[in-house]
Amino acid sequence: MDTNSFIFLAGILLLVSILASSFTVRVGLPLLLVFLGMGMLAGEEGIGQLDFDNPSLAFFVGNLALAVILLDGGMQTKTSTFRVALWPSLSLATLGVVFTTAAVGMFAAWLLDVQLIYGLLLGATVGSTDAAAVFSLLRNSGVKLNERVGGTLEIESGANDPMAILLVVMLTGLLQSADHLSILSFLGQMLQQFAVGGVLGLLGGKLLLMILRRVPLIEGLYALLIISFGLAIFSGVNMIGGSGFLAVYLVGLTVGNGRIKQLDAISQVMDGLAWLAQAGMFLLLGLLVTPSSLLTHGWQAIAIAAFLIFVARPLAVMVCLLPFDFRWPERFYISWVGLRGAVPIVLALYPIIAGLSNSELLFEITFTVVLISLLLQGSTVPLVARWLKVVVPPAPAPTTRFSLIDDADSHHSLELYEFLVQTEKVRIPASIVQNVPSATVSTPQLVSLVRDQKPIVVNADTVLQLGDRIWMLLHPEDVNDVAQIFSQQASGSFLLQNFFGEFAIRGDAPLIDLAKVYGVPLEGIAPEDTAAELLQRQLGKHLVVGDRVRFGNIRLTIRQMDGNQIEIIGLKLQDKQV
Template sequence: MDTNSFIFLAGILLLISILASSFTVRFGLPLLLVFLGIGMLAGEDGLGRLGFDNPNLAFFVGNLALAVILLDGGMQTKASTFRVALWPSLSLATFGVILTAAAVGGFAAWLLDVKLIYGLLLGATVGSTDAAAVFSLLRNSGVKLNERVGGTLEIESGANDPMAILLVVMLTGVLQSSDSLSVWLFLGQMVQQFAIGGGLGLLGGKLLLLVLRRVPLIEGLYALLIISFGLAVFSGVNLIGGSGFLAVYLVGLTVGNGRIKHEESISQVMDGLAWLSQAGMFLLLGLLVTPSNLLTHGLQALAIATFLIFVARPLAVMLCLLPFGFRWSERFYISWVGLRGAVPIVLALYPVIAGLSNAALLFEITFTVVLISLLLQGSTVPVVARWLKVSVPPAPAPTTRFSLIENDAHHSLELYEFLVQTEGIRIPVSIVQNVPSVTVSTPQLVSLVREQRPIVVNAETVLKLGDRIWMLLHPDDVNDVAQIFSQQASSSFLLQNFFGEFAIRGDASLVDLAKAYGVPLEGLSTDDTASDLLQRKLGKHLVVGDRVRFGNIRLTIRQMHGDQIEIIGLKLQDKQV
């Protein structure tokens, strides 16, 4: 195939995939499944009849794409989620992968009638969740998970690749050399992978953050600088024996949570590159497989996928999260969103490249397991979240943000756009009359845009639905200002039903609440607050959406600042929650 033909076909496949993705949203199907399906349709058994049999190229593209996806995923992960999700995530990313691999391995060896080590290799291949699938589905599912569940899933998917890769590489090496697997060698390799990858990832992120702040570039080059630096760290760490996947994720995490110039434009470019990486990778992996071969062991693959989804993954999650105080509904949801995607398929190429005898069998079963996972689990992410009540109503937020000055946390200057979502409200007089200054101590109005035209604003101006407000703000004031323009959303049935009809401060007196709502005073101290009650009953690391019953009322955390409960929703209850 000549160069022009290759570029033409690649462009057509990407175009069809992107256009088809708009229709899948209506049916709730994951977009990644579309890219995979288009690749299969274009392959030798499909309509395109394209013959592609180059596992080395697919492996190279897969690793490159996964590095970009993890870099972007790290940039979108908020460091605040580590407060409640770090240790649970690390438990799932290490022990969870090992438990899942062992359980699936034993079952697969029995079912396929192969040596145990081949079963374990298959278990290790499908043992980790996929960052591309998890990041994509959680952020495009239309639901907002509570911070404990969402953070655990995101950090786990970004951190569990090293363990899965280590298991696959070591088991493949044992099968090639016929040596026995050394537990001490495995533990040493695991520590090395995590130590080098983690240390250099954080150090590289700090260095990149320094470069972004100090080196002036054309705006469009900042995202390319991040990509090139991230790929250099990824490959460099791999060369010296660390985990490049963990390192590149931590680079993204460090940069994404630091204050940098042109953050909005960088985020848009990074998202586009991550989507291109996902689309290209899944298209290529779809081309690599021969669909007719999947039917040969289709029933065994279905049985293994069923065992993985309904037995191995839930068992591993329940055991790994046992010490961390997760609710049962949260554990069930985390086990359900153990999505398999590109990572298992790329890992399944290790035995193929190594030339192992059962490599084709392992690859075909892995591919089928991924298809079932994306189809079954991926299409039910929002439905199961609502059913298990692990989602929270989204908080009002600005539609656009631009960083103008980034000196430090106390002297930053940022421009935000807010969409007015209700009729008849007025901008507070203190904001209208505030005189712009270099230092933002109070919110400052910049412009009101109505029907694409700027409007002169005074204390009598009544806002209309669809107006866009541009304001200079300190980042700490964003949530409060967003509430002003989102009163309709704040008073909606959804929020009232979830948080309650009233809002109280976290330091509200429990005794006063008890007297107001007829709750018995036994056991209450005059110093007890609503926040104390929540922490006493639920533990230390609380998140928005956590709730307790207090007599005939339900208290639900509505807003937090770090570990401090600021606002609590109050709802009258007639029955137990």
Template sequence: MLVSILASSFTVRVGLPLLLVFLGMGMLAGEEGIGGLDFDNTNLSFFVGNLALAVILLDGGMQTKTSTFRVALWPSLSLATLGVVFTTASVGAFAAWLLDVPLIYGLLLGSIVGSTDAAAVFSLLRNSGVKLNERVGGTLEIESGANDPMAILLVVMLTGLMQSADPLTVWAFLGQMVQQFAIGIILGLLGGKLLLLVLRRVPLIEGLYALLIISFGLATFSGVNMIGGSGFLAVYLVGLTVGNGRIKQLDAISQVMDGLAWLAQAGMFLLLGLLVTPSSLLTHGLQALAIAAFLIFIARPLAVFICLIPFDFRWPERFYISWVGLRGAVPIVLALYPVIAGLTNAELLFEITFTVVLISLLLQGSTVPHMARWLNIIVPPVPEPITRFSLIDDLESHHSLELYEFLVQAEGVRIPLSIVQNVPSATVSTPQLVSLVREGQPIVVNADTLLKSGDRIWMLLHPGDVNDVAQIFSQKASGSFLLQNFFGEFAVRGDAPLIDLAKVYGVPLDGVDPQETAAQLLQRQLGKNVVVGDRVRFGNIRLTVRQMDGNQIESIGLKLQSK
């Protein structure tokens, strides 16, 4: 693990997924590597893999904002259920033909590689250096957190069917699916609410809060599994509920949880890499390569395009979602089910699955940011504080006060006079300046103070004022060529009348409704689930959604274009 972490610095620079380092290091430590460790304990690997996946999903849920559900919930659920079934069926049929085995054997392989991997998706999307629009990013993250139950159900059902002579009925399968999802959802949400209550009421040493969340999440995961529900779905919903709850320690907890999630990922991939024998992968390497190519270029895109038909996704967004169908630890852990069950040729399934995962991480994992730029689905990052501490969070009166640190990215900007002259008081009605730190030293601030790039400003704010204040100190970023080129040179309010824009910019007035606003035009043409970055053309101007407040378009970027 030490060597893997040190090697990660190099791999990130060359664009390789960090998870691939841990997998490769495990293989190097194995019986055919320089470590020479003979490890073949599938039961231990299965146990550790499941616990690690639970921790990863718990952390992933905590980092997923419920606001993304507005545009991503139903597409994600479609991909997490029907998408997994379509992928299983198509890959299963192709694998059965290619390997010359019974169809049920091919379907078992298809169900093993049928779901995307939460560890790989969370890791690569959040460390890729690009910001996806909310519709695409939210869909990929929620899908990867919610599709494990369907894949596990298919693998368990098909494995049991191959062991038993009793036929599997469609009703039995649907009953199991409803049971898994219903128990997982209900107990996951209830468990998250209970954990929030405990976090708010039970005083602990600060370092213990993250351990409390981990232990509660794992207890929920195992308990739900024991009574026939989906533990993976439940633990993801526990994290989602806690991450979107109002607790003072959330920032400190998130930092510790992030480290524990990385520990879980590293340990899991190292152990799975240690379990495989590299030479055995070459035996059926060509078949595994063909199955991986079919999965990446045919099965996954086909499933995505079918599942997203009812939803308002642009074609580049559909292509990107199909491309980021990353396979990782989940398929490898699922491939241990047939091995533990003692099925014939179970080792073949494991070896092919491992090779498919390697190809997916190498090909898809290393191109995540490049494909986003090529398909033009990224949005410029929003200026935000670099540090936050919650000082007051009164849930009953809805009164919040937080201390924020901002990094100045502009030269020659003055702090607004209203902030400089504001005297700290018990009731904060406007932002209050606490300190300006330059080159590690606090300096006196007055109305004539000019800010320098690299200054750090500490302020007391209500959470609702953060975005506006961040813009003040990030004028370099907000005025950059990237932002101007993306959003446009000007910004207008969402309720700006279209007829006024038409008169100012020379757009023909024929067909323009005098009562319609710019926001209404965008929503009429794009559908109700609009996100930042969506755009339409209005005569010789391009309108781009710049800022949202829930479902309402607050600000629109305007860019003049040639006729």
């Protein structure tokens, strides 16, 4: 195939896949499944009749794409989620992968009638959740998970690749050399992978953040700078024996949570590059597989996928999350969203490149497991979230943000925000309308009101209309309060009232006053007890928005938090379900 034909075909495949994605969104299928399916259709047994059989190239492209995806995923993960999700995520990313590997390995060895080590190799290959699939589906599912569940899933998917890769590499090496597995050697390599990748990832992220703040570039080059730096860290850490995947994720995490003026523009470009990486990787992996070969061991692959989804993953999650404060519906949901995607397929190429016997069998079963996972689990992510009640109404937020003054101290930083008016008959507070812009912004300042793409003169009598756009100068800590004014939630939508309750109280509201007002027995309530203390006492230390308790004939639900402090609590009367 000449150069022009290859470029033409690649462009057509991407174009058709992207256009087809609009259909999959309507029917509830994962977008990644479209790219994988298009690759299979273009392959040697599909419409395209392309004979692609180059595992080494697929492995190279897969690793390159995963580095970009993890970099972008890290940039979109907020460090605030580490407050409630770090240790549960690390437990799942380490012990969870080992447990899943062992369970699936023993089952697969028995079912396929192969040596246990081959079964364990298959278990390690499918043992980790896939960052590309998790990031994509959670952020495009149309539901907002509570911070404890969403953060755990995202951090786990970004951090469990090192353990899976280490297991696959070690088991492949054992099959090549016939040596015995040394537990001390395995633990030593695991610590080296996490330590080197973790330290260099954090240091690299700090260095990149400093460069972004101090080196002036054309706006379009900032994202390319981040990509090139991330790829350099990824490959460099791999070369010295660390986990490049963990390192590049931490680089993205550090940069995404740093205060830089260009962050919004950078994030948009990074999202596009991450989608291109995902599309290219899944298309290529789809080209690599021969669909008819998947039928050879089809029922065994289905059985292994069922065991992984309904037995191994749930047991691993239940065991790993025992020490932590998770509700049972949250545990069940985390076990369900154990999505498999490109990572297992890329890992399945290790045995093929190493020339192991049974490597084709392992690849075909892995590919089938991924297809089943994306079809079954991926298409039910929002449905199961609503069924298990782990969703929270999305918080009001600005549509656009520009940093004007960057400072490590948020009290001195200043940003320009655009808000979309989503409710009727709302007036801009007089204190904001009458505020005179000055060098020191102590209160929010109105910059402009745009209606029908025209600026409107604003005074204290101006009534906002649906679709108006408000531009304001704010300190970052004031954004949530201002966003509430213009949100449809400010008018008391049914969703908000049903979830949080009809009333809102402060976290430090005296519990004894609530008891007197709503007829709750006073036994056991001290005068100094507050509503926030009741929630903490009954639910544990690491609370998130959406956590709730029953207090007599009322229900208390956390509505707003500031770090570890409960600021606002929703109160609902006569609700029989907690």
